[in-house]
Each structure stands twice: as C-alpha cells, then as structure tokens.
Amino acid sequence: MTDERRIGVYICHCGGNISDYVDVKRVVEAVQGEPGVIVARDTIFACADASQQEMEEDIVKHHLDGLVVASCSPKLHTLTFRGVARRAGINPYQYTQVNIREQDSWTHTDNPAGATHKAISLVKSGIARTRLTEPLEPLVVETTQRALVIGAGIAGLRAAIGLADVGLEVFLVERERELGGWVGRFGAIYPHGRNGRDLIASLVDEVRKRSSITVFTNAELMAKSGSFGNYVAAIRINTDLPELIHVEVGSIIVATGFDSYQPEAGEYGYGIDGVVTLPEFKALVDGANGSLTYHGRPVRTIAYIYCVGSRQPGANEYCSRYCCAATTHAALEVAALDGQVHQYHLYRDIRTYGKYELMYTESRKRGSVYMKFPEDAPPEVSRDAAGRLTVTTRDLLTEGQELAIPTDLVVLVTGMVPRKNEELMSLLKVPVGTDGFFNEIHPKLRPVETVVDGVLIAGACQGPKNSAESVASGLAAVTQSAAILKKGVAELDPLVATVDADACTWCDKCIGACPYSAIEQVEVGGRQVATISPATCKGCGGCVPVCPEDAIDLRGYTDAQIRAAIDSMLEEPVA
Amino acid sequence: MSAVAVADVHEKQAGSVPRILVFSTNNISDPGIDLAGSQHMHYSPGVEVISLPCTSGIKPSWIAHAIDQGFDGVFIASDGDECAYLPDCAKRASGIVSQAQVLLQAQGHDPQRVKMAAICSVCAEPFTKHVQQFSATLAGLREAATK
Known part of the structure; x- marks a missing residue:
C-alpha cells in the first residue's frame, strides 16, 4: 500500500541559509528514488509565492497525495505548506515539514558533509512518515458566541x-x-x-x-x-x-x-511595630495627607528591603518583576510629599527593566540611597531596648561595610504569589x-x-x-x-488519540493516565473497550505508553510512523 | 528492518560519529533545540530529532527499537515541569526511561544508552552541552565494545 503513495519532496535552499552548508542537489538525488516519491526538487525559497504555486502545479499535474518540504522549523511554516496542500487538493495532514535549517545547516556550519548526510537522513525519515499518513479532517465544532x-x-x-x-x-x-x-x-x-x-x-x-x-x-x-x-x-x-x-x-x-506574599512572623522583623509589607506601605502613602505618618508619628526615615519572599531557594524561586519598579515609584511619591525623608533601599538586584530604569534614576536624584546586600547575608531588623527600629546590613558597594540604619519604618518589598x-x-x-x-x-x-x-x-x-x-x-x-x-x-487539530477496539481489553489503565476525562468505557460488540472523545482529547499522547496492548495511537505520531521514521533515519550513515 | 539490513546499518556506522536520536516536544524542548541552531551552536550531526506533543507520550519500546536498529543512544529532551498538558509529566517521563532501560538490558544493551534532561524553550546551551557529553559517553561505549 505504501508504494502506491505519490509524494512530492521539496528541498529548500533558504537563500543560502541551508545551501551554504548542505549540498541540496545531493539531498534531492538521494531521496528521489525513495518509495512513493514522484517529484523531488530543490527550491531557492520554498515559502515564496512562486515556489508555492509551482508546488501546487506539481501536485495537480502528478496527482500527488503527499507533500514533504525540507526547510526551516515547523513552527514557522507548517500552516503555510498545509495551505499549499489544501489549495492543490491534498489533505493538509498528509504534509510533513522537515527541519533542515535550525536543526541541521545552522548547527553544523563547521561540518558541511555531516550536515548533508544528516539532511538526507531527516528527509528520508519525513518521507517515511508521510507514506503512512492518512487523510484527516479537522474537528469542526459550532461555537457559542x-x-x-x-x-x-x-x-x-x-x-x-x-x-x-x-x-x-x-x-x-x-x-x-x-x-x-x-x-x-x-x-x-x-x-x-x-x-x-x-x-x-x-x-x-x-x-x-x-x-x-x-x-x-x-x-x-x-x-x-x-x-x-x-x-x-x-x-x-x-x-x-x-x-x-x-x-x-x-x-x-x-x-x-494574584495574592501578595505574606511574610512569616519574624521574617525580616515582620510583626515588629514599624515593619510593613509593600501593599501596606502603599496604603500608607496613598492615605498620606500632606506628609507621611505612621500611627500618627511623622516618618523621617524609611528602609526598604527588597526581594522578601521572592527568589528564595526552595520557596518562591521566581522574580516577581513588578516590585522593584513599584517601590521606586512609591519612593518618588514619598519624595514628592516631603523631600527631606531619608530613604534607604537595601537590594539584591534592582530590576527596573526597560523604561522603568528612568524611575530608578529619578529616585536616586531625589535622594534615595541604594545599598546592595550579599545574597547569603540579608539585612536584619530589630528594635533595641530603647525602642529604636534598626536595620543592620552589609553594603557590597562600599566594600562590604556593615551599617546600622536607625529608621522609622521598614518596608518589606513583597512580591506576587499565586x-x-x-x-x-x-x-x-x-x-x-x-x-x-x-x-x-x-x-x-x-x-x-x-x-x-x-x-x-x-x-x-x-x-x-x-x-x-x-x-x-x-x-x-x-x-x-x-x-x-x-x-x-x-476547527480543532484532529491529531488526537484513538483506540483500536479490537486490540483493547479494557484494563482501564488509560483512564487513569488522562486528567482531561477524555476516555470512557463503552460496549462494542458485547465487549467492554475504551473510547476517546476527539473533542475532549488534548492530543498529548500520555495514554499511549500506558496501554499494555499497544491499542492506542496518537494520530500524526502513530507507532508505525515513529518506527518508520527511526528506521529511515538509519538508512543514511552520518559521518 | 530485517536482521541483514540492521547488520548493514551497524557496519556503515563503524568509524562514524555516534548516532543519537532525540525525542523532543513541539512546544517546549523543540524551540530550545531550534534556538541552538539559530545561535549557530555546534553539536554532532549524528544528533537527530523526532518531535512529539509531550514527553509522556514516548513509548519505551520506541527507545529500545531505536537502539536495537542502530542508534547509539536516545536522548529525551523532556518538558520537565513546564509541560502544558500533564502536571506529573516529569514523573511519567522518569517511569518511561526506567521501563526503556529494563527493555534495553533485556536486549543486551547498556542502559546508559538512554539519557533524559529537561530542556526548556530557551535551553539552547544546556541542550548543546547535554548532547555533546552524551555523544562522548556513547563514543566511549563504542570504544569499550571494540576492545
């Protein structure tokens, strides 16, 4: 049956992106005798309108029923060439794109002979997969507006x-x-x-x-x-x-x-009077009437401690991205309220990306002082016997000098959590x-x-x-x-899992492998078997390896196609 | 492939670079491998990729088949924890590798011939390093087998 296929194969030069390193003519010669290949050509730019039109003419003239284009990454042009196939009368799912640019010519610029052998191997593999394609129709569903x-x-x-x-x-x-x-x-x-x-x-x-x-x-x-x-x-x-x-x-x-990160009691002094989170501080600033006060007392000094609850190994390892800019913005608001307030920013890294860098620069101009603390020695917050709130830190920008900053307010710059x-x-x-x-x-x-x-x-x-x-x-x-x-x-891609009811013995292992509830038990010919809802299946293939009877296949990635692809790769030695 | 054809493949491979089959995933690791190419990072041309939707869809028997037919090793460029389909993808993938290793041992192959690492959509450099190291390991296995 496979020899009855009529496949067109097109090897793209991509200007010189591919052909500078891959001997494209040699690839064409190597694959034109493959079973099922009726047309094999090279093309300077496969994606160009004129090239697409030539492919369409070939498809019609030679009654092709399969298409292989060896060019760039499938992420770029799969839909382009599915369109070529559709317009010329081939089922779009009988098209295969082979990546001989990002995964071949560009990564073997040091080895043109190896790149050419590899291109032949990859194209043969693509042809083998295409020989086993079946016409598929997209799943069409009516949608509620x-x-x-x-x-x-x-x-x-x-x-x-x-x-x-x-x-x-x-x-x-x-x-x-x-x-x-x-x-x-x-x-x-x-x-x-x-x-x-x-x-x-x-x-x-x-x-x-x-x-x-x-x-x-x-x-x-x-x-x-x-x-x-x-x-x-x-x-x-x-x-x-x-x-x-x-x-x-x-x-x-x-x-x-999101939720805002809530520090544990004692984390950077959280719980001590005068230690607040970023949202709590923002509420104070927003509510300030003429000058910034905390519990009725004027705030003359503020110490900000960055990355509280963010970038912590074993906890929230990610950077919350917004907190550096939000804090520098709040510092500018404070400076606008009262230019005499002392503001100290204790940070690991300042990540005011893009144009937010301007706010950082502006805050420095308005008197904010930035100090970089070591990752393994974060600042400590305490209130001494006399009741003074103090932050102790080491500043890497002044050769690791240890500093004690008496302050009225400590702002823990907290990030976002899910x-x-x-x-x-x-x-x-x-x-x-x-x-x-x-x-x-x-x-x-x-x-x-x-x-x-x-x-x-x-x-x-x-x-x-x-x-x-x-x-x-x-x-x-x-x-x-x-x-x-x-x-x-x-339209939904029809590349979903299917069950061979004759092979299925209903062991129910596939049901446990599908978190989307796409698999159900049904009776076929008096036997209990699994069935998969095409509209619900996400096409991950997670159910495929769990089936002890090999009764499940993922369309587009069937067992036969993958094995054929592997075997065909090995027909070409790679030096 | 027939037994004679397989023997031919092994004969052709002699003196060539180790052949590595990479199973990647369409949305996560394949873009990372593409990025390695876009940045002109070099690895052996013996490394060839088959891309699937999700690492959890790889059959252990495909891994064993690839090695039995002539690939020196199989590298699984897995979704890791970034899988958009299955939250337990990393655990499933680990199980697939374990099953494949059992199959390989039963066929008389060294279980070191399968290797897995999480490769993200921008993991160009880690991918390149992994396959370079794996290629060296497999070359070592070839050399040991000929002694």
Missing part, C-alpha cells in the same frame, strides 16, 4: 469590555463584592502615575455602558461541563439565599489575579507550573492559550505582571476569543 470572564480586576474588566466591543456577549464573574481587584485599592500607580481607583472606576463605568456584559459579584464558578466552543458554566451567587445559575459560553478567560484556589484549578483542569501560576502553552508563541481549548489566561494569574502588562494580556485573550467564536464554528 458568548464568553465567561472569571475575575474582575484590571485584566478581567478590560477583557470584558474588549469582548463586548467585538460583539460577544459576556458574563463577568467576581468573587468579591466590589469590582477592581488590587488596582482598585491603589492611588497613583506606575508606569503612568494614574490613580488606580480612578482607573478602575472608569473601566467599571465602561462596563455599565455595555448591555452585553452581565456582571455577577459575590459569585464563583462552581462547575464546568461541555467541551471546546460550548461550555456550560455553573455560577454560584453568594447572597443570603445562594443561587446557582448556568450559562452557556464558547470561551472562558481566567483572570483571577492565588490559592484549588477548586478553580481542579474544575478548569488548566495546568499550573512549579511556581503555582497557571501555565500558557508557550510564553512567546501562544502566550494566553492553555492546553484546554477555549480556556484562556490573562493577567497575574499566569505569573507576576504589572497593570499595563495585565491589560495587554487581557486584550490578547480577547483577540484569541474572537478568533475562536466570531465565525460561529471552530
């Missing part, structure tokens, strides 16, 4: 407005009584210096203007059922008489925000990373999508972000939702 936004902080509010403005109906669910989250509690915030409360008030006003947004406060998501494009969300509204309502939505944007919400994590089935924040599919290529189709993440539930970054990710989630929902139908 409504979206659910969980969390009404700045990211959730902006997402709800954006969704309404692209014509989608929105349900906005907030666990608290008030909308606005963290930003709604703040006065002036960086980077723009606008008042957080005013900012939230204007967003809430915009939400009220849009009749397509329904807001539920004191409300929580209790259950989620259905599948991509057609979820049913059960929302409990916590009033005196709790009410459970069900809404049908096509996508869900999770914007549940919000504790086990129930929500469990019912959404969105994976979290080792840091406890929700995981996107890829931080650069698919930054708001999760492996659960139609469930998107925005704002600081994904990881520490400032308000501007949260809004940007909220809007990215709007764009993604619109792409899913506006057409009324959505």
Whole structure:
C-alpha cells in the first residue's frame, strides 16, 4: 500500500541559509528514488509565492497525495505548506515539514558533509512518515458566541469590555463584592502615575455602558461541563439565599489575579511595630495627607528591603518583576510629599527593566540611597531596648561595610504569589507550573492559550505582571476569543488519540493516565473497550505508553510512523 | 528492518560519529533545540530529532527499537515541569526511561544508552552541552565494545 503513495519532496535552499552548508542537489538525488516519491526538487525559497504555486502545479499535474518540504522549523511554516496542500487538493495532514535549517545547516556550519548526510537522513525519515499518513479532517465544532470572564480586576474588566466591543456577549464573574481587584485599592500607580481607583472606576463605568456584559459579584464558578466552543458554566451567587445559575459560553478567560506574599512572623522583623509589607506601605502613602505618618508619628526615615519572599531557594524561586519598579515609584511619591525623608533601599538586584530604569534614576536624584546586600547575608531588623527600629546590613558597594540604619519604618518589598484556589484549578483542569501560576502553552508563541481549548489566561494569574502588562494580556485573550467564536464554528487539530477496539481489553489503565476525562468505557460488540472523545482529547499522547496492548495511537505520531521514521533515519550513515 | 539490513546499518556506522536520536516536544524542548541552531551552536550531526506533543507520550519500546536498529543512544529532551498538558509529566517521563532501560538490558544493551534532561524553550546551551557529553559517553561505549 505504501508504494502506491505519490509524494512530492521539496528541498529548500533558504537563500543560502541551508545551501551554504548542505549540498541540496545531493539531498534531492538521494531521496528521489525513495518509495512513493514522484517529484523531488530543490527550491531557492520554498515559502515564496512562486515556489508555492509551482508546488501546487506539481501536485495537480502528478496527482500527488503527499507533500514533504525540507526547510526551516515547523513552527514557522507548517500552516503555510498545509495551505499549499489544501489549495492543490491534498489533505493538509498528509504534509510533513522537515527541519533542515535550525536543526541541521545552522548547527553544523563547521561540518558541511555531516550536515548533508544528516539532511538526507531527516528527509528520508519525513518521507517515511508521510507514506503512512492518512487523510484527516479537522474537528469542526459550532461555537457559542458568548464568553465567561472569571475575575474582575484590571485584566478581567478590560477583557470584558474588549469582548463586548467585538460583539460577544459576556458574563463577568467576581468573587468579591466590589469590582477592581488590587488596582482598585491603589492611588497613583506606575508606569503612568494614574490613580488606580480612578482607573478602575472608569473601566467599571465602561462596563455599565455595555448591555452585553452581565456582571455577577459575590459569585464563583462552581462547575464546568461541555467541551471546546460550548461550555456550560455553573455560577454560584453568594447572597443570603445562594443561587446557582448556568450559562452557556464558547470561551472562558481566567483572570483571577494574584495574592501578595505574606511574610512569616519574624521574617525580616515582620510583626515588629514599624515593619510593613509593600501593599501596606502603599496604603500608607496613598492615605498620606500632606506628609507621611505612621500611627500618627511623622516618618523621617524609611528602609526598604527588597526581594522578601521572592527568589528564595526552595520557596518562591521566581522574580516577581513588578516590585522593584513599584517601590521606586512609591519612593518618588514619598519624595514628592516631603523631600527631606531619608530613604534607604537595601537590594539584591534592582530590576527596573526597560523604561522603568528612568524611575530608578529619578529616585536616586531625589535622594534615595541604594545599598546592595550579599545574597547569603540579608539585612536584619530589630528594635533595641530603647525602642529604636534598626536595620543592620552589609553594603557590597562600599566594600562590604556593615551599617546600622536607625529608621522609622521598614518596608518589606513583597512580591506576587499565586492565588490559592484549588477548586478553580481542579474544575478548569488548566495546568499550573512549579511556581503555582497557571501555565500558557508557550510564553512567546501562544502566550494566553492553555492546553484546554477555549480556556484562556490573562493577567497575574499566569505569573507576576504589572497593570499595563495585565491589560495587554487581557486584550490578547480577547483577540484569541474572537478568533475562536466570531465565525460561529471552530476547527480543532484532529491529531488526537484513538483506540483500536479490537486490540483493547479494557484494563482501564488509560483512564487513569488522562486528567482531561477524555476516555470512557463503552460496549462494542458485547465487549467492554475504551473510547476517546476527539473533542475532549488534548492530543498529548500520555495514554499511549500506558496501554499494555499497544491499542492506542496518537494520530500524526502513530507507532508505525515513529518506527518508520527511526528506521529511515538509519538508512543514511552520518559521518 | 530485517536482521541483514540492521547488520548493514551497524557496519556503515563503524568509524562514524555516534548516532543519537532525540525525542523532543513541539512546544517546549523543540524551540530550545531550534534556538541552538539559530545561535549557530555546534553539536554532532549524528544528533537527530523526532518531535512529539509531550514527553509522556514516548513509548519505551520506541527507545529500545531505536537502539536495537542502530542508534547509539536516545536522548529525551523532556518538558520537565513546564509541560502544558500533564502536571506529573516529569514523573511519567522518569517511569518511561526506567521501563526503556529494563527493555534495553533485556536486549543486551547498556542502559546508559538512554539519557533524559529537561530542556526548556530557551535551553539552547544546556541542550548543546547535554548532547555533546552524551555523544562522548556513547563514543566511549563504542570504544569499550571494540576492545
């Protein structure tokens, strides 16, 4: 059967990116006799319009039913060449892209002969996989033109407005009584210096203007059922008489925000009068009326200790990113209130990235003094017998000199931690990373999508972000939702797991391997076997190796395809 | 592949660089391996990649098959804790490697021929170092086998 295939193979020069190191003509010669190969050519730029057109002409002229393009990374042009296949009448899933640039020519610039052998090996492997492809159709699902936004902080509010403005109906669910989250509690915030409360008030006003947004406060998501494009969300509204309502939505944007790190009692003196966290300090600054006071006493000296609860081995190992800039901004606010206040910043590293560096420079100009403490000797906070609050530190910038700083206030610069919400994590089935924040599919290529189709993440539930970054990710989630929902139908890759019912003996091991509940037990011909829901399967293949009968295959990555790919690679020796 | 063909492969490999099959993942480790190429980092051309959606989808029998058919070693560039599909992916992957090692031993192969390390989407340098070291280890195994 495999010899009956009619495959076209195109080897790209990529200008000289590939052909400077790989003998492309030799690769063409080496693969043109492979079983099933009808056409084998080289092309200067496979992705160029003219080259795509030539491929389409070849496909029609030679009645090709499979396509292999050996060029750059599949991340760049898989969709381009699937489009070529589709336009010329080949099933797009019978196209294979072979990476001979990033994983060959560019990494073997020191060994052109080796790079050429490797290219031949990789292309043969791609042809072998293509010989075993089957025509597949994308899973088409009708989508409900409504979206659910969980969390009404700045990211959730902006997402709800954006969704309404692209014509989608929105349900906005907030666990608290008030909308606005963290930003709604703040006065002036960086980077723009606008008042957080005013900012939230204007967003809430915009939400009220849009009749397509329904807001539920004191409300929580209790259950989620259905599948991509057609979820049913059960929302409990916590009033005196709790009410459970069900809404049908096509996508869900999770914007549940963060918690602020809460130091343990005694951690950097936390619990001592005069030692406060960054949010507590921000409230003091926002509430200052003419001058900064603490418990009615004027504050003349402040010591900030950075990275409290962040970048700690064995605990929160990540950098919270926003706290350095938020603290320098707060220091500027203090300087504006009273230029005579002494401000000492005790830091491990200052990470005021990008344009926030300007705030750092400005704070120094306004009198803030920065001291770098050693990672293994953090500052110590104490109150002496006379009641004076003192911070002791070593300053690496003055040759490790030990300094004792008497101060009125110690600010522990605390970062963001993931919000504790086990129930929500469990019912959404969105994976979290080792840091406890929700995981996107890829931080650069698919930054708001999760492996659960139609469930998107925005704002600081994904990881520490400032308000501007949260809004940007909220809007990215709007764009993604619109792409899913506006057409009324959505396509899913059909590269999902399948069960060979004849081979399955229903041992139930696969069920335990699938956290998405995609596998069910059914009766076929009087036998109990497993079946996999294509709409629910995420295509990870985690069930494949657990099957003792080898009855499960992942489409596009079948057992036969992988073995054929391995065998074909080895046909070409690599020097 | 027939037994004769496999013997041919082994004969052809003699004197060449160790062949390493890498199982990578589409969204996590493959971008890291691509990045190594984009930065023109060098490793042996004997290193070839098959990419899958998730490390937990690798069959131990594929690892054993690859080595039995002529690859000197299999390197699993795993998702580690960054897997977007399965929170317990690292644990599952560790189990897959253990099973593969049992299969290899049963086939008379050294279990050192399979190695795993977490490779993230920007782990260009760690990947390059891992496969260079693994290549050296496998060259050592070849040399020991010929003595």
